[in-house]
Amino acid sequence: MNNREVFVTVDPSAGFCFGVERAVIMAEDALDHDHPVYCLGEMVHNDEELKRLQRIGLQHVDRKEYNKLSGQTVLFRAHGEPPESYAHAARHKLNIIDASCPIVKKVQQRIKASYEEGAFIMIYGKPDHPEVIGLNGQTGHQALVVESAETLNLESIPEEICLYSQTTQSLQGFHKLVEALKRAGKKVDVNHTICRHVSNRFPQVKAFCEQFDKVVFVGGRRSSNAQSLYETAREVNLNTWFVSSPEEVNMNWFKPGDRIGITGATSTPPWLLSEVAEKIHQHFSQHH
Numbered sequence: 001m002n003n004r005e006v007f008v009t010v011d012p013s014a015g016f017c018f019g020v021e022r023a024v025i026m027a028e029d030a031l032d033h034d035h036p037v038y039c040l041g042e043m044v045h046n047d048e049e050l051k052r053l054q055r056i057g058l059q060h061v062d063r064k065e066y067n068k069l070s071g072q073t074v075l076f077r078a079h080g081e082p083p084e085s086y087a088h089a090a091r092h093k094l095n096i097i098d099a100s101c102p103i104v105k106k107v108q109q110r111i112k113a114s115y116e117e118g119a120f121i122m123i124y125g126k127p128d129h130p131e132v133i134g135l136n137g138q139t140g141h142q143a144l145v146v147e148s149a150e151t152l153n154l155e156s157i158p159e160e161i162c163l164y165s166q167t168t169q170s171l172q173g174f175h176k177l178v179e180a181l182k183r184a185g186k187k188v189d190v191n192h193t194i195c196r197h198v199s200n201r202f203p204q205v206k207a208f209c210e211q212f213d214k215v216v217f218v219g220g221r222r223s224s225n226a227q228s229l230y231e232t233a234r235e236v237n238l239n240t241w242f243v244s245s246p247e248e249v250n251m252n253w254f255k256p257g258d259r260i261g262i263t264g265a266t267s268t269p270p271w272l273l274s275e276v277a278e279k280i281h282q283h284f285s286q287h288h
């Protein structure tokens with residue numbers, strides 16, 4: 001060791017959430033036995049992990065391409081699918097590997113049960129998000145999807161509402177929506193379905209980032225979870241940079257003696273966090 005080194009620590013709580021990790025393992029297992037394996041939609045919101053899965057043989061198809069498949073092996077990712085996807089699979093003899101996260105599946109079942117009891121279903125989420133499409137599919141796509149309390153059109157909704165949430169939405173936003181509905185005199189059956197694997201990450205990221213001089217946040221640019229966790233990291237540590245791959249790390253951000261923390265989103269693979277840490281560590285041990 002020399003006194004020109006930096007001290008790099010990977011966040012022990014970072015890496016895939018339980019549902020994504022399970023889906024990736026299921027894909028790897030399937031690829032060991034069966035080729036080709038198709039995945040309906042992107043497996044995970046992380047380009048580096050997508051490239052790795054493609055290299056080992058996973059082929060991504062969109063919904064249009066999926067509807068043309070017949071007799072193939074197809075993986076349903078952690079986000080879950082609406083009933084139409086299962087119906088198509090049955091009609092076209094597709095071999096389905098269902099990697100829908102069990103937590104999402106449970107929310108789907110609860111929404112279906114409430115809908116069948118005649119409730120007016122509201123889903124707090126992003127209308128075009130694949131998980132929301134799967135959730136709304138349980139109501140025949142009859143639920144009202146609301147993105148925020150600010151976009152709520154109170155006149156168009158009935159007096160009694162059964163509210164669910166996309167699992168990756170913010171807890172704060174959910175509470176705001178409940179408050180806005182109650183203030184307007186609506187009777188709300190509140191179903192808190194935000195996944196704790198996501199909500200726990202916010203306090204964890206804060207506690208981790210506070211401890212370091214500099215932080216590198218590793219995540220996919222199209223991942224909304226990565227964007228909001230990055231903002232959380234910056235709230236407690238202004239010296240935080242966002243990168244999606246080791247190549248984007250700029251060594252000028254650091255100086256010898258810095259204590260550097262590496263963290264990421266629930267869609268960031270653990271190997272990518274290690275590669276970023278290793279690159280920084282190597283740079284400083286070689287150049288100083």
Ligand code: SF4
Pocket residue numbers: 017018019020078079101102103104167168195196197198266
């Ligand atoms: S965030 Fe939660 S619900 Fe969504 S895939 Fe991960 S573990 Fe499952």
